[in-house]
Amino acid sequence: MAEIKTNDIIKPENLAYKKSSVLTDNVMHYCPGCGHGTAHRVLAEVIEEEGLQGRTVGITPVGCSVLMYNYIDVDFQEAAHGRAPALATAVKRLMPDRFVFTYQGDGDLAAIGTAETIHTCNRGENILILFINNGIYGMTGGQMAPTTLAGMKSSTSPYGRDVSMMGSPIKMADIVALLPGTCYVTRQSVNTAGGVRKLKRAIKKAVEYQNDRRGTCFIEVVSNCPSGWKMTPVESNKWMEENMFPFYPLGDIKVPAE
Amino acid sequence: MAKIKGAVVVDKDRCKGCEVCVVTCPTQTLALAGEVNAKGYHYSYAAYPDTCIGCANCAVVCPDGVITVYKIKVG
Numbered sequence: 001m002a003e004i005k006t007n008d009i010i011k012p013e014n015l016a017y018k019k020s021s022v023l024t025d026n027v028m029h030y031c032p033g034c035g036h037g038t039a040h041r042v043l044a045e046v047i048e049e050e051g052l053q054g055r056t057v058g059i060t061p062v063g064c065s066v067l068m069y070n071y072i073d074v075d076f077q078e079a080a081h082g083r084a085p086a087l088a089t090a091v092k093r094l095m096p097d098r099f100v101f102t103y104q105g106d107g108d109l110a111a112i113g114t115a116e117t118i119h120t121c122n123r124g125e126n127i128l129i130l131f132i133n134n135g136i137y138g139m140t141g142g143q144m145a146p147t148t149l150a151g152m153k154s155s156t157s158p159y160g161r162d163v164s165m166m167g168s169p170i171k172m173a174d175i176v177a178l179l180p181g182t183c184y185v186t187r188q189s190v191n192t193a194g195g196v197r198k199l200k201r202a203i204k205k206a207v208e209y210q211n212d213r214r215g216t217c218f219i220e221v222v223s224n225c226p227s228g229w230k231m232t233p234v235e236s237n238k239w240m241e242e243n244m245f246p247f248y249p250l251g252d253i254k255v256p257a258e
Numbered sequence: 259m260a261k262i263k264g265a266v267v268v269d270k271d272r273c274k275g276c277e278v279c280v281v282t283c284p285t286q287t288l289a290l291a292g293e294v295n296a297k298g299y300h301y302s303y304a305a306y307p308d309t310c311i312g313c314a315n316c317a318v319v320c321p322d323g324v325i326t327v328y329k330i331k332v333g
Contacts, residue, residue, distance in 0.1 A: 004332060006307045009265040014330045016264065017314035019323035028322055032299065033276030037321030193282055193315035226276075233276040 020044040022053055026070050033233020035223030036065050038190040039132060039199070043103070044072050046203045056099045057091050059084040061113075063105035064139045065132065082113025085120035088127045099210060101128040106147040107137045110172050114146075117176065124181025124215040128206045131172060131218065134225040135244060142228035146170045149247055154228070169247065173220040177254040183215035185254040189222045189245070191237040214256055222248050264312020264329040266304050272324045275299035279316035279325060285309040288316055 022044040030036045047056055056074040060066055062081040069076035079087040084102035092100040109117050109131050117129070136154055137143040144154040144161060147169050151160040161169075177185040184206060188199040199221060206217035222244050224236040231239060266287065273295060279302050280288045289305035302325075304310065312329025 004263055004330070006265045006304075009263060009328045009330050010267060011328065014265075014328040015326070016312050016329045017317040017325075017327040019317075019326070023323055027272055030321065032274035032321075033278055034321055037323070038319060041321075041323045190319070191278075193313075193318045196318045233278055234281050237278065 020048045022048045022073050024071055024073050028071055029067060030064065031227045033224065033226045033236065034064070034138075035134065035190045035221065036132060038196055039103075039130065039221055039223070040065075040068065040071050042190070042196060042200045043101075043130065043203060046200060046207060047072070047074060047099075050099075050204070050207050052099045052207070055097060056101070057095070059088045059091070059100070059102040061102065061104040061108035063108050063137075065103055065105060066139075068103055082108050082111070083116055084108065084113065085116045085125070085127070085129060088129075089120055089123070089125045092125055092127050096126070099128075099207060100126075101130055103130045104132070105138070106131070106133045106135065106145045106172075107140075110146045110170055117172065118179070120181075121176040121216045121218060122179045122181045124183070126210050126213050126215065128203070128210060128217045128219065130203075131220045132223050133172070133220055133248065134223045134228070135169070136225050136228040138225045138228045142225070142230075147172070149243060152243070171248065173218060173248075173253050176216075176218050181215050182218055182254060183209050183256045184217040184252075185220075186218075186252045187220040187222060187248060187250050189240070189250055191224065191240060195250070209256065220248070222250065261332045262311050262329055263332050264310040264314075264327060265307060266310055266316060267326045267328070268302050268304070269324040269326075270295050270301040270303065271297070272322055273299060273301035274322055275301055276321060277302070278319050278321065282315045282319045284313060284315065285311055
């Protein structure tokens with residue numbers, strides 16, 4: 001048998017994986033190794049595969065992902081800091097046939113936007129909330145967030161988070177799972193190929209539940225922040241597995257009855 | 259038994275050299291280049307293209323979506 005050259009394999013008919021066309025060709029501004037890019041790509045893949053590009057409205061937050069509308073080629077609205085679920089409520093109520101999602105970080109969703117998050121989930125609005133939790137305020141320089149782990153160092157807790165003074169980290173997914181309005185609450189990650197594929201399945205489920213008007217879907221993505229944590233991307237993924245996952249265990253927290 | 263052979267194409271000008279694909283690859287096909295791209299990053303490239311099995315794990319974890327994967331059945 002003749003030896004097969006790499007150039008013989010690289011042909012359109014042999015394509016196994018290609019970036020989704022819903023993702024634009026703009027180079028993302030995220031730091032190397034940031035989980036935001038992976039989460040964007042997975043979301044774009046689901047939008048493409050479900051044929052939702054023409055009827056999706058995304059709500060961007062304030063935070064690192066504030067420029068998300070440059071990277072995913074669907075309609076977007078920019079919300080004031082923390083107010084993405086409130087804006088998503090309005091969009092979904094006015095245009096019920098649209099697929100509406102918010103994409104928020106922990107500073108947006110768990111700090112300034114806690115009221116909007118909890119009340120939107122409590123009302124059971126038919127939207128998807130994608131929550132990227134990296135335990136830090138990435139954009140503003142690595143300050144302590146509500147989700148910062150106990151003892152974790154940040155630029156405003158240089159000796160580690162002191163729980164007696166600053167309180168314990170908040171598990172937002174567990175909080176909203178208690179509310180009757182949420183239909184699907186899960187916690188996923190993007191550090192491994194398996195984790196990314198599971199996140200994709202979770203987003204697909206959320207699309208299905210939104211089509212069936214089952215209530216709010218809440219997907220938390222435990223992510224890294226190499227720059228904020230002062231680590232290389234590979235180190236930050238390892239640190240996340242050792243420290244974040246024991247406190248924020250992955251898996252489904254609430255699934256609807258079939 | 260049919261074997262799968264794969265090939266990866268990395269868009270080296272968009273790669274930020276985060277190395278996530280390198281540690282994810284089950285067959286150690288990828289490595290970071292000694293030279294840098296236009297942005298100054300040590301970009302990822304297929305150092306041992308013969309070992310690639312086309313599993314696409316590298317492309318799935320790539321935060322910047324710079325990797326395209328091809329594969330064929332052999333034999």
